[in-house]
Amino acid sequence: MQEAVITNAPDGFPPEWRERWHVTHGRIDQAGYGDLVADAYRRAGPALAVHVGPAFAVRLASAVSEVAIRSGRLAASLLPQAALIVARRFDEAAMNTWASLVEDVARRAPEAVLPLLENAGRLAEALNAPDFIAFVRMGLHLGGNDAVRRRAFFALESGEAIRLVEGRDADGGLAEWRHGLGLYLNALWGIAPPIAEAPPDAPEQMRRRSGFGGGGIRLPAAFAGFDGAEAKLLYRAAVAHIGAHHRFTRAKFPAPGLKPLQIALVSLIEDARIERLAVRVMPGLGPLWRRFHVARPEGPPIAIALMARLSRALADPDYADPHGWVEKGRTLFEEAIRQNIGDQQLSRRIGGLLGNDIGQMRLQFDAKTYMVQPAYRDDNMGIWDFGPEDSHAPVEIEAMLEGARLEQQAGDDGRREEGDEGETAAGRLAEARDEDGLLVARYPEYDYVTGRYRPDWCRVREMPGLVGPSGTAASLSEARSDLVERLSALIKASRVSRQQRVRGQTEGEFLDMDASIAAMIARRTDEVPDTRVYGRYERRSRDMSVLLLIDSSRSTVDRVRGSHSSVLEMERLSAALLARAMTDVGDPFAIAAFCSNGREDVRYMRVKDFERPFDRFAVARLAGLSGDYSTRLGAVIRHAGSDLGRQRSHRRLLLIVTDGEPSDIDVDDRRYLLEDARMAVHELGREGIDTFCVALDSEADSYAQRIFGPRGAASMDSIERLDRLLPAIYLRLRS
Numbered sequence: 001m002q003e004a005v006i007t008n009a010p011d012g013f014p015p016e017w018r019e020r021w022h023v024t025h026g027r028i029d030q031a032g033y034g035d036l037v038a039d040a041y042r043r044a045g046p047a048l049a050v051h052v053g054p055a056f057a058v059r060l061a062s063a064v065s066e067v068a069i070r071s072g073r074l075a076a077s078l079l080p081q082a083a084l085i086v087a088r089r090f091d092e093a094a095m096n097t098w099a100s101l102v103e104d105v106a107r108r109a110p111e112a113v114l115p116l117l118e119n120a121g122r123l124a125e126a127l128n129a130p131d132f133i134a135f136v137r138m139g140l141h142l143g144g145n146d147a148v149r150r151r152a153f154f155a156l157e158s159g160e161a162i163r164l165v166e167g168r169d170a171d172g173g174l175a176e177w178r179h180g181l182g183l184y185l186n187a188l189w190g191i192a193p194p195i196a197e198a199p200p201d202a203p204e205q206m207r208r209r210s211g212f213g214g215g216g217i218r219l220p221a222a223f224a225g226f227d228g229a230e231a232k233l234l235y236r237a238a239v240a241h242i243g244a245h246h247r248f249t250r251a252k253f254p255a256p257g258l259k260p261l262q263i264a265l266v267s268l269i270e271d272a273r274i275e276r277l278a279v280r281v282m283p284g285l286g287p288l289w290r291r292f293h294v295a296r297p298e299g300p301p302i303a304i305a306l307m308a309r310l311s312r313a314l315a316d317p318d319y320a321d322p323h324g325w326v327e328k329g330r331t332l333f334e335e336a337i338r339q340n341i342g343d344q345q346l347s348r349r350i351g352g353l354l355g356n357d358i359g360q361m362r363l364q365f366d367a368k369t370y371m372v373q374p375a376y377r378d379d380n381m382g383i384w385d386f387g388p389e390d391s392h393a394p395v396e397i398e399a400m401l402e403g404a405r406l407e408q409q410a411g412d413d414g415r416r417e418e419g420d421e422g423e424t425a426a427g428r429l430a431e432a433r434d435e436d437g438l439l440v441a442r443y444p445e446y447d448y449v450t451g452r453y454r455p456d457w458c459r460v461r462e463m464p465g466l467v468g469p470s471g472t473a474a475s476l477s478e479a480r481s482d483l484v485e486r487l488s489a490l491i492k493a494s495r496v497s498r499q500q501r502v503r504g505q506t507e508g509e510f511l512d513m514d515a516s517i518a519a520m521i522a523r524r525t526d527e528v529p530d531t532r533v534y535g536r537y538e539r540r541s542r543d544m545s546v547l548l549l550i551d552s553s554r555s556t557v558d559r560v561r562g563s564h565s566s567v568l569e570m571e572r573l574s575a576a577l578l579a580r581a582m583t584d585v586g587d588p589f590a591i592a593a594f595c596s597n598g599r600e601d602v603r604y605m606r607v608k609d610f611e612r613p614f615d616r617f618a619v620a621r622l623a624g625l626s627g628d629y630s631t632r633l634g635a636v637i638r639h640a641g642s643d644l645g646r647q648r649s650h651r652r653l654l655l656i657v658t659d660g661e662p663s664d665i666d667v668d669d670r671r672y673l674l675e676d677a678r679m680a681v682h683e684l685g686r687e688g689i690d691t692f693c694v695a696l697d698s699e700a701d702s703y704a705q706r707i708f709g710p711r712g713a714a715s716m717d718s719i720e721r722l723d724r725l726l727p728a729i730y731l732r733l734r735s
Contacts, residue, residue, distance in 0.1 A: 012046025017054040044080030071113040082120035094129035115155035137450035189243035237376035244278040252385035260367035266351030267380035272314035448675035458635035468623025476576035508534030545647040551658035556627040596632035634676035
């Protein structure tokens with residue numbers, strides 16, 4: 001057996017390595033791992049020496065031994081062949097790292113080595129070397145002491161592993177461009193709804209066309225027939241069109257009583273109306289959309305073909321179509337928009353008339369196979385109200401309803417109404433409603449162990465605000481008017497805004513060129529020149545939005561040290577005083593509270609939105625806050641940041657009032673949530689959003705500075721300190 005190896009050795013090993021190879025594989029032969037392991041290593045060694053290098057082929061013996069001892073002979077026999085597969089993608093340095101990681105898995109999760117090696121090819125195709133390191137670290141960290149969970153991760157049976165692998169295996173589809181599309185949509189329309197991929201088991205219409213609802217956007221994983229730059233433009237056209245719906249479709253159309261054909265035609269006219277409005281604001285959108293209208297004036301006069309031709313006729317003024325129905329639709333549309341393009345009901349009227357004409361022509365319309373044309377337009381389910389539980393939805397389009405509802409929100413519950421430019425929550429789209437009928441968004445979470453995000457890890461639910469006792473609400477509305485006046489004066493005195501040039505000064509930071517020229521002319525004509533030839537930069541107003549985020553976890557029911565009040569009572573009073581002061585000076589602000597009960601149940605309670613007044617309803621919701629559950633800070637920072645991100649102020653401040661270190665029932669590592677919150681703060685900083693934390697506990701101040709930085713946190717143990725703390729915050733924003 002050894003003689004055969006010596007004969008084969010020159011095929012892969014240089015002369016100076018042959019003796020080391022002979023000794024190394026001899027050690028494996030005699031270790032008692034069995035012929036299966038020894039044969040696998042002897043066969044793979046020369047090939048590894050050629051593809052990676054003789055040093056790695058020899059080094060792999062230690063990994064074979066480690067795996068054989070800890071994970072068994074079968075796993076050890078797979079290791080050399082797996083190394084050959086991975087060597088097609090990794091260089092020598094990466095292969096050494098790979099072998100070390102396999103050894104680490106064998107020591108810490110021996111049951112996971114076999115599935116890891118069985119999936120070696122798939123992992124090497126999907127992940128580069130740094131991503132593979134992150135994958136292994138995340139699997140070990142997530143599994144903890146649960147052997148079943150560890151094995152499922154490395155077997156690619158868990159959702160976390162699948163998302164991590166598949167998320168890096170995209171080429172020119174939605175996964176590659178999702179982030180850029182979010183930035184593009186925000187730049188166009190000032191909104192940042194979460195963008196998600198249509199699930200693979202969804203109906204075909206949902207997988208092939210975009211849609212919106214529940215505060216988010218659904219896009220196909222790829223558009224059939226489009227790739228490269230053209231596919232990227234198509235995705236842009238799709239999100240630009242949905243953004244136009246968010247801006248200009250102000251209310252849903254009632255669907256009960258309408259046939260599927262009428263719904264499709266009303267949607268077609270509404271698409272044309274909102275695009276015409278959008279092009280008036282941004283003319284460049286017209287050519288972007290028109291490039292995807294490919295309908296021709298020839299062909300059989302069937303309903304679906306005529307509808308595609310009408311879509312083009314309403315979007316392209318240079319398109320000519322001989323069919324009378326298309327020309328009638330264009331004439332009706334142009335006359336209606338000349339009279340009042342802002343009237344959304346014109347779509348209903350024209351769509352109804354054209355639908356009757358299709359019926360008169362006895363043209364068939366199959367709603368089950370109908371696909372909105374052109375490809376960038378959404379399925380339009382987000383603009384229709386089919387009644388309670390969609391009970392009146394036509395059977396033919398029932399499959400298209402999933403995930404496409406825009407939930408209307410009550411005017412006085414502290415939430416945004418349907419049609420506002422900013423729908424609820426950035427991050428990734430989750431269910432529009434959970435089992436309790438509450439709005440939901442999903443956010444990633446940062447794992448400091450792996451240095452990577454866990455995608456779609458936390459679910460934020462927006463809970464309805466409870467109304468508190470009338471006595472508590474009255475005290476919040478009336479207490480400490482003296483302090484409110486001082487806070488109002490401080491806010492009025494602050495100058496957090498863009499710097500303005502002030503010209504015509506006797507001294508300053510720059511020369512006022514117009515005044516300087518006038519002074520020189522006066523001097524040369526023997527007149528007395530005006531000496532106010534300088535200018536300086538000043539802040540003469542305020543331009544800032546504030547979102548006050550209140551911790552309502554269980555620990556807030558405890559007393560503040562040295563005080564008779566609980567933390568929650570101090571939080572409510574501080575929020576009320578600040579709200580009354582900002583209302584007096586007219587600054588835009590919002591108030592929300594949060595707590596958590598595991599990563600799937602992060603709760604966010606809106607007390608007051610930016611566009612809502614701080615009235616008796618908001619005060620009642622503030623009085624109704626109660627302390628319960630835990631403090632998962634990172635997810636709510638991201639959720640609140642999405643609200644602030646839609647504000648157009650010069651400075652945007654997220655002011656967090658809390659008493660406890662980030663914690664939750666499903667996290668044992670105390671550092672984990674702290675690092676995630678710190679990363680969330682950095683994310684907001686990159687978006688131009690400031691964060692500041694007020695810690696209502698002496699121990700909280702230390703970890704608050706670790707999360708928010710030494711200039712981003714301060715402690716407060718008394719309401720009397722509020723008027724001293726506020727100037728420090730505003731001063732930081734000015735610097």
